[in-house]
Amino acid sequence: MTKSTGPIRRKFILVSAPTQMALARGVEIEQGYIIRERGQELRVRREGGRYFLSARDRTGKSVTGQEIRITKGQFEKLWPFTLGQRIKRLRHIMKLGRLKMKIDEFTGEHAPLRLAEIFLPDAAASKAFKKSDFLGEEVTRREEYQTAEMAIHGPPEPSGMCQLGILPYTFIDRKLHLLLITSSSGNRWIFPKGRQEPDMTPHEVAVMEAVEEAGVLGTLRQDLRTRCQMSDGRYLQLYAMKISKLLKSWPEANVRRRRLFPLSDALEMIGDPGLAKAVRRLAVAINK
Template structure:
């Protein structure tokens, strides 16, 4: 994401309150995401995946489907997008952030994302979206530098502090 794209995204977040503009839907959409750490202490790593459209680094996330709650969606998205089997940790979402989902064929959508902490149970070599995405474990500080959304950076920092304290 270029500096111009980041600036545009930030300006869009402020613009949505009064004038959503022609490309941004006014109503906020809900998504669910998963944060998976491995290792301990300062050697702790966070899993990131690439988005399908731009190849930027993100955490597994997506829409909450009918019959699911946010935790169920986080587990499903982690499997589909990253090939990991995980278990949601107790306590509900570890954080949330807001971003603008840019879509070519439809209006852009303002999304509120609840982030759930998952315990890694298994990592598979093949998964539903393995041809469309890359996955990689990064040191937490590196991961924070790679994600574009400032809100997600904050959630990662807070989650890491929580994991370190446990």
């Protein structure tokens, strides 16, 4: 599953409570994000009666971070700055054979989601691991199940309901322009998008769709993304890609047209209100 030689964590949806869960005392955790952009985040967390302030940086080759204890009073002063970017859960820690297992029961808007995380010593143990009956779909590589993603965007959608798309962009005369393509019917302007593929990460799927549908190559930043619900009920996770090259020929060149539009014109071409709102959010982040 992974080439890592160090400890590995694997995350699953919990479909039923294991017997040992009744004996594991739960700790209430509430966490909120003050800042989360461009691979950097600042968050506060209450874990039972303890309070923490954490900073994390994912912009380099490895994740770095720092966490300090703070007082209840300091936490309460910082908590209002996390409005709209919070998540609450009840955490149980227990053994699964010789392995450590962590179960989070989410409350509030994220209920009734329950996730189990298994801690494995190395890749060999991960390959040999056989999941128990109470473990459902594995979501280790699905970004929408990351704590920060859920805090900001809400609970993940059921498997199969979420599409993955690319917002290709460039600057012309210092003004943001977006690349749109026509739908397969040719009567709408849309962004390249597709469904999750087995053994591919979401951003890998998005890059693949950009090449196949729009013939565009570029730099994708995984932290520069947003998620929205479209008018047909489906969800779209949209990644921003800075265009580096437009291919002269591409797999769907015969069935789609592509065109660069100034941001204001692109928003007029997008007929879906939810998608237009998501594009505005990404445009603000791109222009920073």
